[in-house]
Amino acid sequence: MSAGVSPAATPSRAPAESRASPAELLKTWLLAGLLLCLLFGMRLFLQEPPHALFDLTVPVSVRGAPHDDAEELAHHFLYTEPFDLHGGNNIALSLTRGPADGILAVTVDLVPEQGPSMHGVELFAAERMSIQGLSGQPRVSTSLRGAEAGHYRLRVAGTWIGQPGESRRPEATLAVKTEAGSSTAFWWAALLLIVPALFATLRSLWRRQAAKAAPTSGGPVDGSPADHSPPDNSDEAPFVSAVSDTISALTPEGSLSCTSTGPASYSP
């Protein structure tokens, strides 16, 4: 033992009996692996992944044209094929292509196959389209939120207000997909946090029980008294023990002041 070093202040390695056994180490890692597999198994909304529905070419009417055909096209809607929507899901709408100038308004209605009710949303592509168009990816997104489960169609129509006297009719395309709503996300988030929290709690309880059952343990956790009892490594994870032992083994002989009969203190 080095001179001037009190036993209480010296980190010591535990006897082999108080160390994590290979079986405990294996169980710990197997449990951690199983939990990670569980997390991976959920695979982030595999049950409700973002699912592409349509890529639509939106019919666009023009206001301000010399031969104003807005009236004609006012009822020129595009109806999509029917599709199933799960409860709480959103329908995400992205205007992926449109005119770089003027104001384009695309109206999308969610039309149930049965029942008169419908939800509408409008995508206005004005300055945002122009600004984001500079990057080459004009995009305006929104979504129909929290629709009830059912069988729906989409009714789509667009109106463009260009320069006075403008006669051209711009093209617009719309990407439609479903995605999980926020309420669903919170349920998944809670589940994904409860599982590892439960694991951490059980792991801690397991270690304490193992420490109580171990005949060589029993030193105070805080390590305050220098009673020369074997160190209590009950809160030390098996992996920590293994690495600590490795570091101790690699330390040049004599540089550690106390290696075998050290007391209870352990400073992680």
Added chain:
Amino acid sequence: MHIDWSSLVQSLIESVLFTGFGLVAFAVAFYIIAAVTPFSIRKEIEEDQNTALGIVLGSVIIGIAMVVAAAI
């Protein structure tokens, strides 16, 4: 006052090792999750502003960190 430099160095080495191992384990787990996800996480969050995916991904990150911390 006596300073036990050997224990200090040993604790420092252990801390660095555990930190590095935890970060590597976390990075591997996150990479696997991103790999098995049947869509682009970056596109969904950055371009399509998928709030739900952001919420779930945040909880996954915290969950992985908890498991890694408890395991090591």
